[in-house]
Amino acid sequence: MNTPDPSDPVTPDGVSHVFLTPADxxxxxxxxxxxxxxxEVEVYVGQLSGILDSVAEVSRVATGDIVPTTHAVPLSNVYxxxxxxxxxxxxxxxxxxxxxxEGRFRVPQILGEEQ
Amino acid sequence: MxxxxxxxxxxxxxxxxxxxxxxxxxxxxxxxxxxxxRIADVDPAIHAFLHISVDGALxxxxxxxxxxxxxxRPASPLAGVPLALKDIVVQKGVPTTAGSKILEGWRPxxxxxxxxxxxxxGVVILGKTNLDEFAMGSSTENSAYGPTRNPWxxxxxxxxxxxxxxxxxxxxxxxxxxxxxxGGSIRQPAALTGTxxxxxxxxxxxxxxxxxMASSLDQVGxxxxxxxxxxxxxxxxxxxxxxxxxxxxxxxPQVVDAVRRGQAEDLSGLRVGVVKQLRGSGYQPGVVASFDxxxxxxxxxxxxxxxxxxxxxxxxxxxxxxIMPSEVSSxxxxxxxxxxxxxxxxxxxxxxEAVMTATRGRGFGAEVxxxxxxxxxxxxxxxxxxxxxSAQKVRTLISRxxxxxxxxxxxxxSPSSPVTAFGLGEKVDDPMAMYLNDLATIPGSLxxxxxxxxxxxxxxxxxxxxxxxxxxxxxxxxxMYRVAATFxxxxxxxxxxxxxxxxxxxxxxx
Numbered sequence: 087m088n089t090p091d092p093s094d095p096v097t098p099d100g101v102s103h104v105f106l107t108p109a110d111x112x113x114x115x116x117x118x119x120x121x122x123x124x125x126e127v128e129v130y131v132g133q134l135s136g137i138l139d140s141v142a143e144v145s146r147v148a149t150g151d152i153v154p155t156t157h158a159v160p161l162s163n164v165y166x167x168x169x170x171x172x173x174x175x176x177x178x179x180x181x182x183x184x185x186x187x188e189g190r191f192r193v194p195q196i197l198g199e200e201q
Numbered sequence: 202m203x204x205x206x207x208x209x210x211x212x213x214x215x216x217x218x219x220x221x222x223x224x225x226x227x228x229x230x231x232x233x234x235x236x237x238x239r240i241a242d243v244d245p246a247i248h249a250f251l252h253i254s255v256d257g258a259l260x261x262x263x264x265x266x267x268x269x270x271x272x273x274r275p276a277s278p279l280a281g282v283p284l285a286l287k288d289i290v291v292q293k294g295v296p297t298t299a300g301s302k303i304l305e306g307w308r309p310x311x312x313x314x315x316x317x318x319x320x321x322x323g324v325v326i327l328g329k330t331n332l333d334e335f336a337m338g339s340s341t342e343n344s345a346y347g348p349t350r351n352p353w354x355x356x357x358x359x360x361x362x363x364x365x366x367x368x369x370x371x372x373x374x375x376x377x378x379x380x381x382x383x384g385g386s387i388r389q390p391a392a393l394t395g396t397x398x399x400x401x402x403x404x405x406x407x408x409x410x411x412x413x414m415a416s417s418l419d420q421v422g423x424x425x426x427x428x429x430x431x432x433x434x435x436x437x438x439x440x441x442x443x444x445x446x447x448x449x450x451x452x453x454p455q456v457v458d459a460v461r462r463g464q465a466e467d468l469s470g471l472r473v474g475v476v477k478q479l480r481g482s483g484y485q486p487g488v489v490a491s492f493d494x495x496x497x498x499x500x501x502x503x504x505x506x507x508x509x510x511x512x513x514x515x516x517x518x519x520x521x522x523x524i525m526p527s528e529v530s531s532x533x534x535x536x537x538x539x540x541x542x543x544x545x546x547x548x549x550x551x552x553x554e555a556v557m558t559a560t561r562g563r564g565f566g567a568e569v570x571x572x573x574x575x576x577x578x579x580x581x582x583x584x585x586x587x588x589x590x591s592a593q594k595v596r597t598l599i600s601r602x603x604x605x606x607x608x609x610x611x612x613x614x615s616p617s618s619p620v621t622a623f624g625l626g627e628k629v630d631d632p633m634a635m636y637l638n639d640l641a642t643i644p645g646s647l648x649x650x651x652x653x654x655x656x657x658x659x660x661x662x663x664x665x666x667x668x669x670x671x672x673x674x675x676x677x678x679x680x681m682y683r684v685a686a687t688f689x690x691x692x693x694x695x696x697x698x699x700x701x702x703x704x705x706x707x708x709x710x711x
């Protein structure tokens with residue numbers, strides 16, 4: 087993508103410049119499995135570039151020696167007693183399926199003809 | 202019917218309703234019916250609710266009445282009191298949409314832990330409230346089912362994402378509501394509607410059964426028109442849940458006692474920190490004036506007011522709009538059109554990937570897609586360190602700012618929202634302008650500390666409600682509620698009642 091330097095989105099003049107192209111947005115939409123219209127791509131190109139420009143300032147203060155915070159109140163090794171609890175019944179699990187067949191979820195084909 | 206008129210029942214506090222129900226002066230069914238009638242009257246204009254559970258609510262109320270008639274003790278201090286549940290918390294068999302077309306018609310097969318605790322406490326769930334799609338927004342305009350209107354001015358937004366819950370309170374459709382807060386979705390709507398809302402410490406309330414947005418930030422919390430009602434609800438829903446591994450393994454904080462103490466005492470001996478960075482530029486003059494008056498009131502009440510410096514708050518919004526979309530892009534991958542929810546384009550020929558892409562593209566709204574794409578970009582190889590990694594470091598810097606501020610203050614205060622309620626449609630086409638609404642609430646979200654909004658009055662310039670944000674250190678809910686309760690009691694003494702009592706009557710709004 088058209089960031090001047092991916093490891094440092096802030097250029098030496100201190101102003102961030104992130105430009106996404108329509109092809110970038112289309113690629114990201116594909117990675118996210120989102121069908122977008124051409125009009126949507128057009129709108130997102132401008133909006134996302136603007137947002138990324140604004141948020142790139144984080145790299146200005148985030149120097150190497152700062153430990154990242156992943157969770158506000160860190161907990162580790164969370165265990166619970168291994169107690170058997172009833173789960174959903176077969177019927178309950180299938181009840182909200184968009185499509186079902188022979189007591190199973192029916193899904194579209196995973197592999198196309200040529201695969 | 203008892204001596205209570207319907208008009209009185211909807212304007213009573215949850216605490217008073219509970220004592221009238223438990224004392225036999227009014228039945229839970231009468232209270233529930235009064236609120237259902239109010240919803241029928243005003244909700245066509247407000248649109249706070251996406252689903253109204255008439256039969257379920259009346260059955261729950263009847264069960265409370267029967268249990269009391271049988272001489273049993275109330276299941277909780279709120280047994281029989283009605284509540285509005287944000288439509289991102291699942292309730293078994295009741296339609297749950299999260300404000301999205303992708304979940305239209307979905308009926309969850311289980312209850313969230315919060316739902317279970319409410320039902321076990323005898324709280325009567327009236328229905329599900331409107332929200333920005335998957336709680337992404339600050340105006341409730343991102344709901345796929347249309348916006349909620351602010352009861353103070355029907356041409357204005359009620360804040361978001363919990364605009365439905367906040368509007369339900371301000372329109373006297375319910376005395377209690379549940380909200381969720383990722384970057385301010387409880388506090389900002391509370392501020393914009395003249396109601397009270399609390400975001401507990403991260404991990405303070407179980408998120409089992411709450412549809413996830415940004416998992417390192419999401420928190421469920423109580424909303425009401427008074428601080429005491431909010432605290433009573435807080436105690437019902439809070440506390441450890443083994444089914445949420447981020448749940449804090451401690452009992453619920455004793456916030457009701459803290460409120461009683463706050464109502465009885467002044468603020469002597471408490472240090473209140475005014476955050477230098479959370480006022481001034483970007484804040485509406487009427488909001489700043491209301492905030493300054495609130496600080497003056499706290500000074501009169503005996504608080505030692507100090508100014509605290511939190512220089513890294515300036516980077517909060519940027520860090521938030523990297524961390525949150527990154528987690529959104531991951532969490533919302535679960536909506537794949539396979540096991541539940543919407544499925545489009547399944548013509549027998551299309552591949553699973555094509556169906557998934559079509560369903561997500563057409564089932565998600567503009568803001569949701571914007572955030573998924575933004576998060577996918579921020580997590581991409583080559584960008585992760587510069588964006589997501591840097592944002593996580595900023596989060597550390599903000600937590601350090603809080604730690605140093607809390608060394609000189611017991612609570613911190615700021616306006617809850619930089620502006621009062623704005624017009625419908627005013628900011629929908631400008632995402633950055635919309636994101637600025639969360640300027641004051643985001644630092645507390647990133648640090649995971651408890652924070653609440655309590656009304657500080659009406660803005661001189663717009664005549665609309667303003668919220669005072671009270672923030673406390675992690676697990677410091679008691680002192681937060683105590684300060685809010687003292688402030689509210691003083692406000693009532695000076696003004697003859699709570700802010701929400703001045704909300705328009707809404708008679709004949711249909």
